[in-house]
Amino acid sequence: MKYHIIVDPDLCIGAASCVTIAPETFTLNTENKAEVLDHGQTNAPTYERWVELTPDELKTVIEGAESCPTLAITILDETGKKLYPEF
Amino acid sequence: MSLVIIGGGIAGTTAADTARQISPDESITIIERSAEPLYSRVLLPHYVKGSIPREKVFLKPPSWYQEKNLELILETEVLKIDAKNQSLLLSDGRELPYDQLIIASGTTPRLLSGDADGVLYLYSLGDADNIIAKLNLAQASGLNTAAVYGGGFIGCEFINIFFHRQLNTSVFLRGTGFFGNSLGPSAQRILADQAISKGLKLFFNQPEPELLTAKGLLTGLRLADGSVYETSLLGVGIGTEVDHPPIADSPEVASIPPQLNLAKLEPVGEDLSLTENIWVAGDLANAFDPIVDRPIRYGNWQNALSQGKAAGLSALSQPLPKRPISQYSTNLLGLPIVFLGDTSRLAGSEIIQKSLTSTGSEEWFIRSGRLVGVALVGDVSSRLEKMKILGTMVT
Numbered sequence: 001m002k003y004h005i006i007v008d009p010d011l012c013i014g015a016a017s018c019v020t021i022a023p024e025t026f027t028l029n030t031e032n033k034a035e036v037l038d039h040g041q042t043n044a045p046t047y048e049r050w051v052e053l054t055p056d057e058l059k060t061v062i063e064g065a066e067s068c069p070t071l072a073i074t075i076l077d078e079t080g081k082k083l084y085p086e087f
Numbered sequence: 088m089s090l091v092i093i094g095g096g097i098a099g100t101t102a103a104d105t106a107r108q109i110s111p112d113e114s115i116t117i118i119e120r121s122a123e124p125l126y127s128r129v130l131l132p133h134y135v136k137g138s139i140p141r142e143k144v145f146l147k148p149p150s151w152y153q154e155k156n157l158e159l160i161l162e163t164e165v166l167k168i169d170a171k172n173q174s175l176l177l178s179d180g181r182e183l184p185y186d187q188l189i190i191a192s193g194t195t196p197r198l199l200s201g202d203a204d205g206v207l208y209l210y211s212l213g214d215a216d217n218i219i220a221k222l223n224l225a226q227a228s229g230l231n232t233a234a235v236y237g238g239g240f241i242g243c244e245f246i247n248i249f250f251h252r253q254l255n256t257s258v259f260l261r262g263t264g265f266f267g268n269s270l271g272p273s274a275q276r277i278l279a280d281q282a283i284s285k286g287l288k289l290f291f292n293q294p295e296p297e298l299l300t301a302k303g304l305l306t307g308l309r310l311a312d313g314s315v316y317e318t319s320l321l322g323v324g325i326g327t328e329v330d331h332p333p334i335a336d337s338p339e340v341a342s343i344p345p346q347l348n349l350a351k352l353e354p355v356g357e358d359l360s361l362t363e364n365i366w367v368a369g370d371l372a373n374a375f376d377p378i379v380d381r382p383i384r385y386g387n388w389q390n391a392l393s394q395g396k397a398a399g400l401s402a403l404s405q406p407l408p409k410r411p412i413s414q415y416s417t418n419l420l421g422l423p424i425v426f427l428g429d430t431s432r433l434a435g436s437e438i439i440q441k442s443l444t445s446t447g448s449e450e451w452f453i454r455s456g457r458l459v460g461v462a463l464v465g466d467v468s469s470r471l472e473k474m475k476i477l478g479t480m481v482t
Contacts, residue, residue, distance in 0.1 A: 014416035
């Protein structure tokens with residue numbers, strides 16, 4: 001299933017806890033901000049993209065998002081429902 | 088079984104959440120001395136600068152605690168731990184028994200010896216509210232100067248905040264530059280150049296200034312050389328202290344095991360166990376870190392988060408995951424600063440200036456041939472690469 005993963009660069013402070021927890025999905029760019037990887041594809045990381053995730057992968061990505069001290073990461077499902085943050 | 092956690096910050100809340108995921112039925116109670124549930128201290132500068140509204144600093148929806156069946160007791164302190172009988176004395180007079188106890192009460196900001204209206208700290212949400220109020224008042228009065236005492240994390244945040252408000256700011260550094268406990272002179276020079284290029288004035292080797300006041304309001308600072316700097320705003324960032332140990336000063340203190348004298352920061356192992364049925368986690372914990380091969384007290388979000396998880400697992404006798412490296416990232420007026428691992432210049436490490444340009448510095452901290460820390464200023468493009476080799480043998 002595909003999920004919309006968004007990093008807000010204005011909130012991101014480069015804590016990199018998301019990178020530590022979910023390195024397959026998050027990386028840091030040259031501005032020390034988190035970006036979203038394309039899971040094995042050749043597209044460059046970007047602040048937001050749709051990513052195909054298994055249930056286990058989603059769990060890890062959400063854990064990475066939850067670790068962010070500034071709530072810079074938003075995750076939505078294909079229906080547009082916000083999975084994280086929950087409010 | 089009942090787990091009680093002292094401290095409702097990120098370490099304590101993560102410990103509670105972790106324990107709940109393992110044990111759906113365990114009684115889990117968080118005791119927090121402030122009036123607020125979990126919020127992000129990292130977001131406080133964003134709030135002060137007006138980037139986010141106040142309600143966005145909170146990290147969990149109000150219903151989260153109830154949904155997770157966690158009891159959150161706010162505005163309550165733990166006055167005493169009775170380790171022998173496994174019971175806490177709370178400030179509301181109750182005695183609360185526990186089977187497992189996690190102490191995650193954090194640290195408090197080190198304060199100046201004096202105080203005045205206009206002396207600002209940036210530790211709590213209340214501090215952030217106060218800063219906003221004082222900034223608005225000062226600027227409404229046409230005052231446009233500010234001062235910062237301290238050149239570490241909080242000092243840099245105050246600089247960023249005052250710059251955002253276009254205040255003429257002078258920075259009084261206790262030593263020879265920013266982050267004196269971690270950075271060498273070259274890295275400090277890059278940061279000083281950045282500050283000066285943005286119009287700040289820097290003063291080095293400054294002992295604590297005398298506060299000048301009128302009717303309790305800050306009017307200026309008298310420096311060691313006798314000169315006076317006029318300002319109604321002073322942002323202070325001079326470090327933290329372990330929060331008061333929750334042990335009452337009473338004749339019974341003598342009977343409490345010495346490990347519980349948290350002010351001495353007795354080191355704990357990777358499992359964060361302080362004594363039987365008591366664990367520590369977060370900013371106050373002086374815990375062994377196998378990556379840097381020594382007990383160390385970190386004061387960053389990443390560490391508090393991972394230790395909260397570890398304490399929750401340990402308390403319920405679960406195996407611990409591999410410990411992530413401790414890291415912290417901040418900026419001085421847009422110039423990034425990253426600390427990975429143990430970057431203390433006081434820990435006996437060999438420190439190598441690995442690379443240096445006019446705008447970027449990389450310092451390595453090596454002990455017994457192992458890379459235990461990396462400090463990056465300006466050019467942080469190699470950060471991910473350094474995260475991968477931290478803890479490995481490099482010589």
